[in-house]
Amino acid sequence: MRTFGALAVVGAALLVAGCGGGSHPATTAAGPAPCSADALNGRFVVVPGSAGAGNIVYRLTLKNTSSSDCWMSGVLVPVAQLQGAGGTSLPTHVAAAESPTSTTPARIVVHPGHAVKAEARFSPDVPGVGEQHTGPCEAKAVKLQVEAPGGGNVAAVIDPPTPVCSKGALQLSLYTPVAGS
Numbered sequence: 001m002r003t004f005g006a007l008a009v010v011g012a013a014l015l016v017a018g019c020g021g022g023s024h025p026a027t028t029a030a031g032p033a034p035c036s037a038d039a040l041n042g043r044f045v046v047v048p049g050s051a052g053a054g055n056i057v058y059r060l061t062l063k064n065t066s067s068s069d070c071w072m073s074g075v076l077v078p079v080a081q082l083q084g085a086g087g088t089s090l091p092t093h094v095a096a097a098e099s100p101t102s103t104t105p106a107r108i109v110v111h112p113g114h115a116v117k118a119e120a121r122f123s124p125d126v127p128g129v130g131e132q133h134t135g136p137c138e139a140k141a142v143k144l145q146v147e148a149p150g151g152g153n154v155a156a157v158i159d160p161p162t163p164v165c166s167k168g169a170l171q172l173s174l175y176t177p178v179a180g181s
Helices: 012-018
Strands: 002-004 007-010 040-046 056-064 070-073 080-083 093-096 107-110 115-122 141-147 153-162 169-172
Touching (some): 040 141, 056 153, 080 169, 107 115
Parallel strands (some): 040 153, 093 169
Antiparallel strands (some): 007 107, 040 056, 056 115, 070 107, 115 169
């Protein structure tokens, strides 16, 4: 086990041994339960200075607001859905920005008050095939709904709200611990 600040990272063997596809107990011999939506608070914020060549990077941060440890997957690309004003679903196509390696942690244990992050690269203003070329390519997204491994969806407020061109195409990284969170 490696520790990054107050986040413990557990190897792939525990994910395989600890996940059986059924219900997840609060704590197992392998450690805490997967994080559920009610244990997380989300934000999806522009990374300052990241805009260029028609792309921008936003950082998704999910903070454990519960009083118990939980874990997030380090090897699965986050499942997400863009939402517009009033909660309308917008086109969303999430693709992996990277592939797991042999050193990628299968589980990232998130202690209370600590967080994980993933980064998304996308175009907010360059239309894709089939999109209009005058005005915004898509409606502005105001929230990113993110599926939690323990169930439910976390509504991460998008700051600032933005269109996501190419019918919502997001290149999303794997989760990593937020150092010192």
